[in-house]
Amino acid sequence: MTAFRQSSFGRAVIRRLPGRVKRGLRAARRWQRRAVARLGTHWRRSLQFRVVSTTLVLCVLVIAVLGFFLVQTIAAALLTSAEKSATAQAAAGRSTVLGLSSVLVLQQPEADSPTANAPYVAQVAARTALEQGGSAGNYLVAVYLTDPEADPQADSVPWVAENSFSPSATISSGPTGLLAGVTQEQQDEKYDNQYVPVPQYEATTLVGNDGQSLGPALAVGVPLGPYYQLYYVYPFTSEQAFLLLVQRVLVGAGLALAVLLAAIASLVTRWVVLPVRHAAQAAQRLSAGHLEERMRVLGVDDLAALATSFNEMASSLQGKLRELEELSKVQRQFVSDVSHELRTPLATIKMAADLLFESREKLDPGPARSAELLQSQLERFETLLVDLLEISRYDAGAATLDADLVDVCDLVRNSAGDAQQLAERRGGRIEFRLPATGCFAEVDRRRVERILRNILVNAVEHGEGKDVVVTTAMDNDAVAVSVRDYGVGLRPGDEQQVFERFWRADASRARTTGGTGLGLAISLEDAHLHGGWLQAWGERGKGSVFRLTLPKLAGQELAGSPLPLDPDDAELTSGSSGTGPYPTAKITGTISHG
Amino acid sequence: MKGRVLVVDDDAALAEMLGIVLRGEGFEPTFVADGDKAVEVFRDSRPDLVLLDLMLPGSDGIDVCRQIRAESGVPIVMLTAKSDTVDVVLGLESGADDYIMKPFKSKELVARVRARLRRTDEPAPEMLQIGDIAIDVAGHSVKRGAETLNLTPLEFDLLVALARKPRQVFTREVLLEQVWGYRHAADTRLVNVHVQRLRAKIEKDPEHPEIVVTVRGVGYKAGTA
Numbered sequence: 001m002t003a004f005r006q007s008s009f010g011r012a013v014i015r016r017l018p019g020r021v022k023r024g025l026r027a028a029r030r031w032q033r034r035a036v037a038r039l040g041t042h043w044r045r046s047l048q049f050r051v052v053s054t055t056l057v058l059c060v061l062v063i064a065v066l067g068f069f070l071v072q073t074i075a076a077a078l079l080t081s082a083e084k085s086a087t088a089q090a091a092a093g094r095s096t097v098l099g100l101s102s103v104l105v106l107q108q109p110e111a112d113s114p115t116a117n118a119p120y121v122a123q124v125a126a127r128t129a130l131e132q133g134g135s136a137g138n139y140l141v142a143v144y145l146t147d148p149e150a151d152p153q154a155d156s157v158p159w160v161a162e163n164s165f166s167p168s169a170t171i172s173s174g175p176t177g178l179l180a181g182v183t184q185e186q187q188d189e190k191y192d193n194q195y196v197p198v199p200q201y202e203a204t205t206l207v208g209n210d211g212q213s214l215g216p217a218l219a220v221g222v223p224l225g226p227y228y229q230l231y232y233v234y235p236f237t238s239e240q241a242f243l244l245l246v247q248r249v250l251v252g253a254g255l256a257l258a259v260l261l262a263a264i265a266s267l268v269t270r271w272v273v274l275p276v277r278h279a280a281q282a283a284q285r286l287s288a289g290h291l292e293e294r295m296r297v298l299g300v301d302d303l304a305a306l307a308t309s310f311n312e313m314a315s316s317l318q319g320k321l322r323e324l325e326e327l328s329k330v331q332r333q334f335v336s337d338v339s340h341e342l343r344t345p346l347a348t349i350k351m352a353a354d355l356l357f358e359s360r361e362k363l364d365p366g367p368a369r370s371a372e373l374l375q376s377q378l379e380r381f382e383t384l385l386v387d388l389l390e391i392s393r394y395d396a397g398a399a400t401l402d403a404d405l406v407d408v409c410d411l412v413r414n415s416a417g418d419a420q421q422l423a424e425r426r427g428g429r430i431e432f433r434l435p436a437t438g439c440f441a442e443v444d445r446r447r448v449e450r451i452l453r454n455i456l457v458n459a460v461e462h463g464e465g466k467d468v469v470v471t472t473a474m475d476n477d478a479v480a481v482s483v484r485d486y487g488v489g490l491r492p493g494d495e496q497q498v499f500e501r502f503w504r505a506d507a508s509r510a511r512t513t514g515g516t517g518l519g520l521a522i523s524l525e526d527a528h529l530h531g532g533w534l535q536a537w538g539e540r541g542k543g544s545v546f547r548l549t550l551p552k553l554a555g556q557e558l559a560g561s562p563l564p565l566d567p568d569d570a571e572l573t574s575g576s577s578g579t580g581p582y583p584t585a586k587i588t589g590t591i592s593h594g
Numbered sequence: 595m596k597g598r599v600l601v602v603d604d605d606a607a608l609a610e611m612l613g614i615v616l617r618g619e620g621f622e623p624t625f626v627a628d629g630d631k632a633v634e635v636f637r638d639s640r641p642d643l644v645l646l647d648l649m650l651p652g653s654d655g656i657d658v659c660r661q662i663r664a665e666s667g668v669p670i671v672m673l674t675a676k677s678d679t680v681d682v683v684l685g686l687e688s689g690a691d692d693y694i695m696k697p698f699k700s701k702e703l704v705a706r707v708r709a710r711l712r713r714t715d716e717p718a719p720e721m722l723q724i725g726d727i728a729i730d731v732a733g734h735s736v737k738r739g740a741e742t743l744n745l746t747p748l749e750f751d752l753l754v755a756l757a758r759k760p761r762q763v764f765t766r767e768v769l770l771e772q773v774w775g776y777r778h779a780a781d782t783r784l785v786n787v788h789v790q791r792l793r794a795k796i797e798k799d800p801e802h803p804e805i806v807v808t809v810r811g812v813g814y815k816a817g818t819a
Contacts, residue, residue: 339675340649343675343697344608345605346696346697347673347697347698348605348607348608348611349697350697350698350699351611351612351698351703352611354615354700354701355615355618355700378697405811406811440811445782446781
């Protein structure tokens with residue numbers, strides 16, 4: 001509540017300030033916020049900064065506490081010694097003055113006029129006391145006349161002072177506590193002649209003639225016979241100067257010590273942090289693929305152990321990677337060999353089968369049908385072989401991208417041939433919604449055509465004779481092709497599984513087009529090789545969508561797709577009639593619905 | 595039509611089958627199984643076309659291809675079991691005009707062989723000019739000034755196709771159809787490799803081509819310079 005009031009008050013103040021000041025304040029606050037944020041970041045990021053600043057803060061705290069106690073102790077000791085010497089001097093001064101014959105009057109002032117000679121007597125007494133004290137620094141001696149019968153109208157001052165100050169100081173009143181104490185002693189002495197009065201003292205402030213404070217001082221008072229009192233006032237000038245010196249030395253030494261400790265902490269942390277930083281850098285380089293990266297091992301300490309372990313890890317990683325590379329090379333070689341070894345006899349078989357197939361009319365029905373089966377199954381075998389080799393090339397990491405700037409819309413038209421023939425046989429059509437301007441992107445023509453052929457044939461195959469809609473769109477970074485069918489659709493969870501090898505939506509369903517079961521798996525790899533996406537959406541009875549999204553520049557990261565994956569709700573609720581309202585907002589040049 | 599085909603293949607069964615198919619289509623096949631003897635047999639038999647298996651014992655198919663190309667412009671069709679880009683491009687760069695992936699259909703093989711032999715039919719007298727290059731279509735010669743440039747028949751066909759319609763941009767697919775005789779889209783790397791080989795022979799600076807110019811994203815056209 002208080003804080004709220006304060007801040008609203010602060011805001012009210014700021015509101016009334018002129019604009020330039022307000023802007024300045026705002027800028028200052030922004031700068032402060034940024035500085036704090038920077039410091040915070042530095043604090044979180046740098047171990048060294050953390051250690052050094054903690055050391056510095058703790059060190060300053062400890063030195064401050066120690067210094068405070070040290071100064072207190074020294075001040076107390078100084079005060080005690082000052083009190084001791086002051087009371088001793090006061091006692092000595094008293095006996096000296098009392099021993100003076102000329103001031104016997106102190107003991108016995110004339111009865112008729114006790115104050116007549118008082119100023120003179122007091123002055124003599126004060127001067128004597130001052131001279132007795134020698135030249136031990138500046139101090140003030142005052143004699144106070146306590147005469148109960150003194151004429152209150154007399155303009156004589158009860159104080160007579162002598163001092164060694166320059167400019168001289170005087171005294172017009174004493175500290176009341178001290179006066180009372182000394183008067184008490186004086187009374188005690190009056191009643192008991194044998195009583196030796198004890199000097200009284202009190203800390204006070206000395207005020208100069210010009211009214212300026214001369215700083216703290218110690219006032220000591222002692223009775224001087226029955227009518228006078230002797231006072232000494234010692235300013236603490238030298239003690240203060242000494243204390244100040246001690247404080248300065250302490251602060252200077254403390255700061256120096258703190259800086260030194262911070263420097264030592266910084267140095268020591270550096271010893272620890274630097275190797276750790278080196279390790280971090282080395283690990284980074286290692287993870288970036290510089291497998292030959294090693295750390296320098298110095299000595300046999302913990303950090304050397306870190307470096308040794310790091311190096312061992314790096315070597316072991318390098319070894320494993322080499323092994324894997326070797327394996328991959330062997331695998332690639334194997335695939336290549338299998339490919340050649342299988343293809344050569346297959347070529348012979350195929351030509352032979354062709355020959356038999358051509359002349360099947362001359363054969364009996366049995367051999368003739370055999371020739372036909374041989375022909376068709378050879379084709380299937382070959383497709384399977386091609387797909388298997390392709391997928392093992394991906395598994396071996398041997399697939400390379402042969403990217404070129406091409407119009408993806410052209411690729412869509414080129415690769416639709418097989419699917420169109422199939423669609424015609426099924427009684428459906430493929431509807432193209434392609435932008436008239438073309439969709440140029442850096443892609444591997446062969447692979448993208450393979451993906452498109454696959455998803456188009458799939459769409460027709462599972463489309464139950466209904467139309468298939470192919471939409472292409474692009475934005476600044478990506479080109480997308482989505483293929484929508486209104487057929488059997490997918491079961492929940494199948495969106496991922498369709499891309500698995502040899503996966504079938506329905507194990508009992510007969511294959512009509514003789515797909516290998518590897519088509520979508522290869523297509524997914526093809527899309528990933530481009531840094532692109534191949535995704536599926538489907539719902540039982542409402543058809544499915546396969547969407548391919550490719551970056552416009554090969555290898556660029558995709559942030560989004562220019563086409564939605566799910567058809568919008570309106571289309572789904574209005575039923576899947578075949579050519580429902582498909583999102584075409586971004587697309588120009590729609591090819592006829594007819 | 596002349597039809598002497600040299601089949602260079604180490605696989606006896608495939609060679610025999612190739613022989614059956616080629617004879618069936620009216621060609622005269624000759625066979626050699628060993629890469630080292632291939633060039634020798636080539637010199638003796640003087641075939642109109644060479645069918646060359648890339649994987650041969652002894653000297654490599656690529657070497658054989660290079661040696662034959664060094665002494666003759668005879669059409670060479672490679673048989674390859676590898677579809678990897680590197681192998682195909684290497685084969686094309688070493689001088690092959692076309693390639694067929696194993697396994698292939700008999701009809702496809704015969705179509706390719708025919709396409710490569712067809713160009714030997716007599717063309718009508720015709721003179722073409724691109725930049726400072728003069729082409730005598732009937733005389734099968736290409737000249738820059740007085741200097742005769744030595745092109746293989748395929749490179750010559752490619753240059754003539756481009757020169758007949760200057761300023762028109764040819765896509766790789768169109769060139770494949772016109773020069774190689776492919777009906778539908780095939781491997782466009784064929785065009786890329788052969789354009790590079792052609793440029794190496796006819797351009798003053800193949801790095802900055804002026805006669806066969808690339809149109810980015812589309813294809814190629816004959817330059818005007």
